[in-house]
Amino acid sequence: MRNAALSWFAKSLIFNAHHTQKCDAEHHPLSACFCMHIVLHSAPPYYYVIEGVPPLGVGGTPFDREGSRRLPQPFPSQSNLNGKAQRQRRIAMGLNSAIEWCDSSFSPWTGCQKVSPGCDHCYAEAWAERYKFCGWGPHADRRFSGGKTWTAIRRWSPLVDGHRRRIFSAELADIFDNKAHPIWRSQFFDLVRETPQFDWLILTKRPENMARMLPSDWGSGYPNVWLGVTAEDQPHYDRRWPILAATPAPVRFISYEPALGPLSIARHEAKPDWLIAGCESGRGARPSDEDWFRAIRDECLETGTAFFLKQVMRNRRKVSTPELDGQRWTQWP
Numbered sequence: 078m079r080n081a082a083l084s085w086f087a088k089s090l091i092f093n094a095h096h097t098q099k100c101d102a103e104h105h106p107l108s109a110c111f112c113m114h115i116v117l118h119s120a121p122p123y124y125y126v127i128e129g130v131p132p133l134g135v136g137g138t139p140f141d142r143e144g145s146r147r148l149p150q151p152f153p154s155q156s157n158l159n160g161k162a163q164r165q166r167r168i169a170m171g172l173n174s175a176i177e178w179c180d181s182s183f184s185p186w187t188g189c190q191k192v193s194p195g196c197d198h199c200y201a202e203a204w205a206e207r208y209k210f211c212g213w214g215p216h217a218d219r220r221f222s223g224g225k226t227w228t229a230i231r232r233w234s235p236l237v238d239g240h241r242r243r244i245f246s247a248e249l250a251d252i253f254d255n256k257a258h259p260i261w262r263s264q265f266f267d268l269v270r271e272t273p274q275f276d277w278l279i280l281t282k283r284p285e286n287m288a289r290m291l292p293s294d295w296g297s298g299y300p301n302v303w304l305g306v307t308a309e310d311q312p313h314y315d316r317r318w319p320i321l322a323a324t325p326a327p328v329r330f331i332s333y334e335p336a337l338g339p340l341s342i343a344r345h346e347a348k349p350d351w352l353i354a355g356c357e358s359g360r361g362a363r364p365s366d367e368d369w370f371r372a373i374r375d376e377c378l379e380t381g382t383a384f385f386l387k388q389v390m391r392n393r394r395k396v397s398t399p400e401l402d403g404q405r406w407t408q409w410p
């Protein structure tokens with residue numbers, strides 16, 4: 078009996094170490110997950126926060142430590158694509174995005190893991206489940222989007238309505254995900270360098286990984302890359318913005334969407350260049366208050382931050398780029 082208990086304990090320690098190495102999540106302290114983060118850190122009010130805390134894989138990527146993990150497979154040629162793969166390609170790349178603040182979207186790979194409350198109703202995960210194009214979570218493999226997808230982007234017209242094409246990346250993944258293969262990330266930044274005609278809008282919930290995952294020639298930032306972080310409420314702004322503010326980039330932006338609580342940018346000296354705000358939508362959407370958007374708009378106007386109001390819920394319907402106090406707010410930096 079004693080031996081069985083010791084064996085179980087040893088196995089759970091191995092599981093913890095293995096899981097923690099791959100896990101980006103902010104765990105709830107009561108989570109059933111046996112994550113070492115719970116032991117190592119005190120509990121913040123809601124989710125377990127690891128931002129700013131180096132994962133165990135620091136100093137080498139998770140892939141360095143797991144030599145057996147599969148390397149990215151080349152994507153099959155168009156003629157060999159089955160229906161599922163074709164669907165994945167269409168989903169990973171959007172020449173004309175429905176997202177109001179960008180023109181196009183591109184996910185170099187698909188798959189991610191929830192890391193904070195803003196992820197709770199992740200539509201990318203819902204798509205992945207529906208169309209079965211990849212798994213989700215700390216233990217699911219990410220899926221590379223394929224070479225032809227990447228080639229097609231180079232042929233996109235550089236201008237849209239007189240401005241440089243803005244490409245949101247990644248809609249169905251996170252560029253700074255620990256589980257994404259470093260080779261894919263390196264290839265993505267090659268593509269970014271080779272397409273100076275576009276503006277690449279990289280939005281992440283993992284700014285703590287940026288310093289070690291940005292390319293070595295990042296310097297003062299690539300002129301065609303805007304870096305952004307999601308801040309669904311004040312605590313997440315207070316954690317993520319200072320990291321982004323200390324990272325060189327020609328444009329730094331905040332996505333205050335889904336807005337889950339009021340937000341002020343006043344308490345930090347550095348201010349973002351651009352702030353996108355919007356409510357959560359879809360089934361089970363958590364409510365937001367238009368007064369939150371009024372307050373942050375006024376702060377943006379005072380501080381010279383461009384303000385973009387993406388969506389609000391009115392009469393249980395989503396209204397895109399709505400009027401607020403008699404005016405639509407669709408500013409870009």
Ligand code: SF4
Pocket residue numbers: 189190191192193195196199200201202248249250251282
């Ligand atoms: S970081 Fe983005 S893509 Fe990843 S789970 Fe969260 S909301 Fe979804």
